[in-house]
Amino acid sequence: MTDSWATFGADLHLDLSTGRGLRAGLTEALREAARSGRLAAGTRLPSSRSLAVDLGIARNTVAEAYAELVAEGWLTARQGSGTRVAERARPRRSGGVAGAGGAAAVVGVRRPARGKPSYSLQPGSPDLGGFPRAAWLTAARRALTNAPNEAFGYAVDARGRIELREALAGYLARARGVYADPERIVLCAGFVHGLTLLAGVLRARRVREVAVEGYGLDIHRDLLVKAGLRTRPLGVDGDGARTRELGAGAAGVGAGVGAVLLTPAHQFPTGVALTPARRAAAVDWARTTGGLILEDDYDGEFRYDRQPVGALQGLDPDRVVYLGTASKSLAPGLRMGWMVVPPGLVEEVLAVKGLIDWTSSALEQLTLAEFITSGAYDRHVRGMRLRYRRRRDELVAAVAGRVGVSGIAAGLHAVLDLPEGMTERSVIQSAAWQDLTLDGLSRHRHPEADLPPRAAVVVGYGTPSDSAWAPTLAALSAVLP
Incomplete structure (x- = not known):
């Protein structure tokens, strides 16, 4: 019968800070435990299989560490007796010895403090590293050369620079199937900023609950909660979010939901696409209840086996708020995002955002506009x-x-x-x-x-x-x- 590691007495944590790599770290940690007396002479160690399972590592790694220590004389291995700590000269004591009978166990491993993982x-x-530095610099030079003088002053339109909004309207219509009038595009500093603005709009509309996908980013859920909105999870399966649960029936999330946050093109994190039937169910719910669909199109351009699925917003531009960013396609450090807002919602979003666009540099907006209109964005x-x-x-x-x-x-x-x-x-x-x-x-x-x-x-x-x-x-x- 295989020994259980849980039966070997008191806990003994191994310090792997002196090891280089997985096997070397385990070998040195066991060696130090035997040398210091924390593993007393005669202590029977667990089988390589048991230790590997408990530590979540490969069995061969444990077996190789045991073999090296046997060769060095720290351990002994005999048929029928298992692997034990060898009888050696009196060890130096750097900590408490094992408990009754000298038995000790390694049930946890303390990871060395190395800072950021490799x-x-x-x-x-x-x-x-894939950021297009040279092409971006070319676009920035052109944008700076052609920028009107007023671009260097205080922003006068909280929606953002018209040059970028026009460039985005053309690109989103062509590449993502979005109905995007420049007057309905509001620029923001990324998805989180856009969602923050929309949470303020929903609160002003006296919405109290927002449906979200059962799997999703906790930062988005936390943002909504901090804005005073309760999140209600929808089930997620191989067809995406179960949008029929938006109804108020027995299996639904209830009539109090005023909006739903979805990732239709590529559900995060399960990686499935929302099926046509479930897209239609979401739109039907929004039309029937007056609710809003918040569409997070975070990586919609990146489909590898077929043409990318168009945005859900194309089914009903009056009920869907489309949110996109340059964070995945270019870099999150640009802090550049956009919302395509239903006509009746533009003024409400601007009221929350404020009358002046403080969030995005006018020159960065002009550079992205040039990057898109020149074709460099498509090539990238x-x-x-x-x-x-x-x-x-x-x-x-x-x-x-x-x-x-x-x-x-x-x-x-x-x-x-x-x-x-x-x-x-x-x-x-x-x-x-x-x-x-x-x-x-x-x-x-x-x-x-x-x-x-x-x-x-x-x-x-x-x-x-x-x-x-x-x-x-x-x-x-x-x-x-």
């Missing part, structure tokens, strides 16, 4: 689309046969569904040993959502730079079975 696959960020998006598609293909190939990859071929992240017996916690812990950060799917789950349990991790393959991509993928591969 590798990251957290979702939500593009490859910042096409280039990044190829780059991210290649990364997604390499990710799928690297994990093939070990974990499932769910969601459509789109965007900057994918969901890896873990096989039976693996948990999010063990994978994330094992990733930390590889100096890699990962997000579990459960992190993005609404606390009130009625969703089936699902063990999965969200991999942001857009985050690493080109030079870091190969070692980051290798670190991920080392984590998976």
